[in-house]
Amino acid sequence: MSKVLVEELNASVHADEVRALAKNDLLAMYRAMRMTREFEMRLVSLYRQGKIVGGVYTGTGNEAVSVGSASALGKDDILAPMHRDLGALFVRGEKPRDMMCQYLGRRNGPTRGKDGNMHQGYIELNILGMISHLGALIPVAVGASLAGLMNGRKQVAMNYIGDGGSSIGEFHEGLNFAAVYKVPFVLIIENNQFAYSTPTHLQYACKDLVDRAVGYGVHGEMVDGNDVLAVYGVCKRAVERARDGGGPTLIEAKTMRMRGHSEHDDQFYVPKELLGEWRQRDPIMRFEKYLQDHNLLPETIRREIEREVLAEIDDAADFAERSPLPEGPEALEGVYAD
Amino acid sequence: MSKVLVEELNASVHADEVRALAKNDLLAMYRAMRMTREFEMRLVSLYRQGKIVGGVYTGTGNEAVSVGSASALGKDDILAPMHRDLGALFVRGEKPRDMMCQYLGRRNGPTRGKDGNMHQGYIELNILGMISHLGALIPVAVGASLAGLMNGRKQVAMNYIGDGGSSIGEFHEGLNFAAVYKVPFVLIIENNQFAYSTPTHLQYACKDLVDRAVGYGVHGEMVDGNDVLAVYGVCKRAVERARDGGGPTLIEAKTMRMRGHSEHDDQFYVPKELLGEWRQRDPIMRFEKYLQDHNLLPETIRREIEREVLAEIDDAADFAERSPLPEGPEALEGVYAD
Amino acid sequence: MAVMTYLEGINSALREEMRRDERVFCLGEDIGVYGGAFKITKGLIEEFGPLRVLDTPLSESAIVGVATGAALMGMRPVVEMQFSDFITCAFNQVVNMSAKIHYRWGARVPMVIRCPSGGGVHGGPFHSQNPESWFFHVPGLKVVTPATAADAKGLLTAAIRDNNPVMYFEHKFLYRRIKDDVPEGDHVVPIGVAICRRPGKHMSVITYGSMVHVCLEAAEKLQAEGCEAEIIDLRSLLPFDKAAVLESVQRTGKALIVHEDTRTGGVGAEFAAIIAEEAFESLDGPVRRVASIDTPVPYSPPLEEFFMPSVDKVLAAMQDLAAY
Amino acid sequence: MAVMTYLEGINSALREEMRRDERVFCLGEDIGVYGGAFKITKGLIEEFGPLRVLDTPLSESAIVGVATGAALMGMRPVVEMQFSDFITCAFNQVVNMSAKIHYRWGARVPMVIRCPSGGGVHGGPFHSQNPESWFFHVPGLKVVTPATAADAKGLLTAAIRDNNPVMYFEHKFLYRRIKDDVPEGDHVVPIGVAICRRPGKHMSVITYGSMVHVCLEAAEKLQAEGCEAEIIDLRSLLPFDKAAVLESVQRTGKALIVHEDTRTGGVGAEFAAIIAEEAFESLDGPVRRVASIDTPVPYSPPLEEFFMPSVDKVLAAMQDLAAY
């Protein structure tokens, strides 16, 4: 892995928020990123074996965004992740077994086989589940943070959207609502250069998507989305601002989708050189190098983390494959709450 | 009327576009504004007499926006007006008789009694009809201008939206689409301070709505919406820019809704002083004063215009009242085109 | 018992539920200081303040989405659409987000969307629609359609206490036109239970909302001809009281379904289909429907009158069915 | 005659209409260089260029609205929804804007919205829906649902040439799974005309889309029991071929309606209601429906299988009806 020449982390690693991180915090982030990458690679091979129900959308290359951002939340805060934010779920304690059952359509999964992909939520953990319709979760996350204002718990809600999803009407309606009511809300645009096959110049004509912040009267930040510490720092400040009554922040994290839109897509439409350039900035390798350069990740620890992660994934895949599928008539259950 | 102390027009009346206007053009604009105001006052009295089917939403106080902007369009351009833009329709040659028949639900009206208010369109005149759902016309107007790009006619589409309507998702989707395809499109936000009873601070949190332009990568302009010449100038430049391939412009015209949301609304929620201040800036009185100060509107002409306008309105009201209502079974007609 | 208008019934349910349960709050356009386009929420902001009666930006998807998010976190939002016609702007939020959450990941979404609906007020194509059938086809939603002041209150109370998203269609034409006795105190009309508004042995008329009154009037006239129509007010459309419908039709042998919404694909089709399937052996005549014609709602009064069901049209259908 | 897949039928209609009439253009997400999520538009951008095959921003309301505006100015846009499920994001544009313009002010809105729909592909709740019944209830729209490659081509050609907004529901499951003969050259299947896919004298099965194939298979099996089911493929839902339906039912005396969409409030209710009203005298049994259960479309295969109609379920309903 480390054969490739890796760019330096250009994070403002000296920002107060980042300096306040303990070694354990850093290693937890590293571990979550590794877990995300390896788990998704396992999904890819299960997909190729025909074991996944439906498609597989990986967040490969975007791990720094989802892990760095979710790490900035408090336990009581609300996470509303999108389809490439598996990393954020792992940060919040998602179990690989659960996630694997979800992908394999098992009864043991968090949606009991009712839904797939990343579509689960856990209300006890303040995690909201997405629907496929991009942007639809934005006002919902805003509403969750409004509840946090109303009940005095000041729960900050963090939600994500892609460069593509940012074109949907609910991006506008949700962010505007959040701004007017100054709810504690953080919206992260994961600008990974493509929406399926659509490049950014066919998606928007502004220079940067963060240019939209001023039009809502919210704070805007741009960040290197392949630098987990930079992402963490920006998000931490946004979360604190939100909690202190400073209102929403719109963060644009620039990154790159390194695999196809989903595993059936070979992304022939993405220039090879572009992928090559971004490969130099791989968020995991960069963070690994940073940790190594700062003597925070001795090879023994690195190996141990790797071993643990892979073992957990093996266990999860094994568990999921042994778990029962739901029985047909369970389809009738749960349409209504009591 | 001119007893009230009227603010000066602070238009950049020396702008090239405005200087290029002939005296006749100026008088036509004046006439259209008077026609709009007087026609709507007649609607109000007909409403009080119970002769109008449904409600009456006047554009009182906003005449400079609709007349100034529509005057900047060429004949082949596309007009997509909203509910307070009767003035724009008059600029485009709307007949008071037709309009009155529309409000009285007559078969002679442009919708044959099928719809009310300002909901008609005239495809031969490149005028698109709104629906009540605010914002819904924005992408439609964008599509019309896209057709103008495709067929080589470079027809510019001009569309309007309120401070309230600007919060709707289609504002975002439509303007973004227009920006990406650089269609010849001009969107005018008629910021008249209220959306029904909702003041602007409950509608948006940015400073000015024109702050949104940068987030779409389109040109943005702010203008005194009670200064018809300033509106004309800004719009004329926007139309020319659009036709020359410069893409869309977002214009915010600041003005004030001087009557209730609709005639049943006494707008108790609007501070009296605010209305008083804006009354000083009445767009018709200001323009009248400007014309008089520049010896462009001798009293004889002013009287003649007034007489003509009132006579046309009398005639229209008379005509509409004598016109037949549709027969019930006509409700079945026209659901589908042949 | 207190005599109230339909409108007062709605207001009273909101006020009492907001007093009873601080998780209940209202949001919508112009519902605060202005008290709503129809003054349904009048007085609420004065009593409960602007964080429980939220004047929102003009953005229906955001309004419904925000309500869903707040409901997920344990609040009990009541949304007002300014007109039911505008629910189409929030369609995705309702049918794909709110309606499906419980089925998918088990969380409760206790929320109500109040939709002032219906015609007869010369509102034209965009201020007169009856959009219930779209939602009737969405598992996960509940749909209620009160016809009286008592039901307006009782069904809204039930809807607010329900742990599912409930579409509450309140008929604009009834707001100030009808008045009836509303029980004092806690008044809950259970969702899914129909009521017989008029017993009769010659035919069953299945209806709801404003058409209940039209059918009752027609039934009065029919009585003069010696024929007794039974009027079943469904009150809830989803779930609906299938047992009550079938029991009545099996007894009378004839069924007429009446709704104000347009005919093709309206909810009446489902009731007719169920009757044709499950009460087939009892039927002494074809299942008839009276509904609006298949056009947008026209604006001019003669057109709208032609468009909508009326006492005369319902009476004619009753006579026709009676003669079968 | 050329043998084509269903998918090729769609592509061929697009290509030929774009060649024939330069006002025809396509717009949607990823339909250009990528050729669409299902590769339906493959090759079109190469032939017609990026101003006739528009890759749009991810914004369904804008896509439909832009199409409407272009149609008003004389173009003939064909929209691709990436999945029919996303049409809910453009719902207001379709039902209140496109559908009602002609009625209101007389302008033509010649446009097509292609909606890849249907389940059986383990797509879960948001990539499997059959949203036709919502649009079936909207006067001003036309709705078509091809079941064969020939109809896929012929109905799309008719839709493109129609001067009204047409919802074109193409079933994803059929794309590459069926192949049939498509007439060469100009092939138009008129909107509103049903076709009998299999004659039979013992019962009429009214269906459309992918269920045509399921019903044909069930009818084969039923035949072994000496019972002949007639299979009517509606092809168009709005307008639908009422005469063909009534004629068949009046002849056979029994009616079974089959659709993949969920049951309550599905289009089948309307067909059942019409049969119960207008063919009442001919009925020798209750009007039966087979449809998906009233839930969101579940994801895991055993659940989805339980959810959807199948050959076995249709066969059981046929046997039941035959025995009545």
Ligand SMILES: Cc1ncc(C[n+]2csc(CCOP(=O)(O)OP(=O)(O)O)c2C)c(N)n1
């Ligand atoms: C409203 C809506 N329209 C279309 C789609 C289909 N779709 C799924 S993902 C996707 C691309 C999303 O791009 P982006 O938002 O940039 O996120 P990314 O996948 O690149 O992370 C599309 C078009 C959808 N899910 N929702």
Ligand SMILES: Cc1ncc(C[n+]2csc(CCOP(=O)(O)OP(=O)(O)O)c2C)c(N)n1
């Ligand atoms: C989508 C939608 N929601 C609600 C309404 C009801 N409504 C009609 S006009 C209006 C206020 C509009 O305010 P604004 O856009 O500022 O225009 P103004 O009337 O002030 O000119 C509202 C809420 C509507 N027409 N459309």
Ligand SMILES: [Mg+2]
């Ligand atoms: Mg992207």
Ligand SMILES: [Mg+2]
């Ligand atoms: Mg306004």
